[in-house]
Amino acid sequence: MEISNFDLSIWRGDANGGDLVSYRVPVREGMVVLDAVLWVQANMASDLAVRWNCKAAKCGSCSAEIQGFPRLMCKTPITEYGSQVTVGPMKAFPVIKDLVTDVSWNYKVNKEIPPFTPSEKDLASSEPWRMQQQDVERVMEFRKCIECFLCQDVCHVLRAHDLKSAFYGPRSMVRIASLEMHPKDVLDRRPLLKGNAGIGYCNVTKCCTEVCPEHIHITDNAIIPLKERMDDEYFDPIRSIVRLFRRKAGKPTA
Ligand code: SF4
Ligand code: SF4
Ligand code: FES
Structure with missing residues (x-):
């Protein structure tokens, strides 16, 4: 009518x-x-x-x-x-x-994120993988993403400062979180987060969370836990000393 x-x-x-x-x-x-x-x-x-x-x-x-x-x-x-x-x-x-x-930049950075990587032992096993229900639920939230890129659009780092060369944006942080927090994934993506993904550019304004049509808690459940893992790795004083010694000994550091 x-x-x-x-x-x-x-x-x-x-x-x-x-x-x-x-x-x-x-x-x-x-x-x-x-x-x-x-x-x-x-x-x-x-x-x-x-x-x-x-x-x-x-x-x-x-x-x-x-x-x-x-x-x-x-x-x-x-x-x-x-x-x-x-x-x-x-x-x-x-x-x-x-x-x-043209949203193709999002697909380009998506390809730079290493995919799900289980351990050799899990890959070789014929047994069903066992996971805690709470671990499954934690990553299920991130898998609701429909790649609308509204969060990327509202993020001031990408929108106002056009820092696409330095920061992957919130959608990519959700994808990285879904992999890093997967109980059966063994790859360490923290060097990527610190480097090309540029998580340090996010100042947790939460604008991305406000616009997400899937109501994913992008900042609270993905970005902040990833930042905490980064802090543990890169800003823990004991780990810093270990890294310093490894560098002096010519050993690789993350
Ligand atoms: S919380 Fe971070 S990723 Fe989300 S809009 Fe703000 S700066 Fe961008
Ligand atoms: S706004 Fe939500 S659903 Fe859309 S791309 Fe970002 S995380 Fe995914
Ligand atoms: S037409 Fe598919 S999300 Fe709107």
Whole structure:
């Protein structure tokens, strides 16, 4: 049932620049922002570029900035915004066209994270692996990530300072946490965290946690425990002395 009309301002443009364009959209009960954008595409602007797939908040494709706040378009009812709303592309990534951004950098850094690595003994064993339920639950939270990259978009290190060459961002911290805290993984990714992943750039503002549509406790459950492991390894005075001796003896240190 048609209830009323609604002003939808969509950023239109490409890498060379663009501007907001207003569209009058008929509102239907239960309509989300993605419905309104697709209505514009079907009825008023067939060249409007928008990325989406599941319309169920599960594929992570329809990330955008709604009233300047990173959200999934398919999970955002337009009734939250009165009679007007503005939709734009994520600002932390290069625009391709309209609402579509180039998020390929995230996949590039993802490849730099060493994958799940069990011990030789576990690999050779024909027995089922046994794990504590609480260990399983701890990493299950991280596996809910749908790679929407909204957390990357809101993170000031990537967004305001564009430090992509120095910091992998919160989504990657979630992936690293899922591996580091896996009870059957034996690889030590702390050198990566200290080096290329740049965890030291995170100052725990928690903005990433606020925007996560999967409600992953990115800072409390992933980043802070990873930082604590880093502190134990790199800022514990006894370990520092051991590392100093190893360096002097020409032995490898992390
Ligand atoms: S808590 Fe860290 S990773 Fe998350 S938004 Fe803030 S600086 Fe970025
Ligand atoms: S951690 Fe949350 S906000 Fe970040 S990419 Fe995954 S689902 Fe999206
Ligand atoms: S369309 Fe899949 S998350 Fe929105």
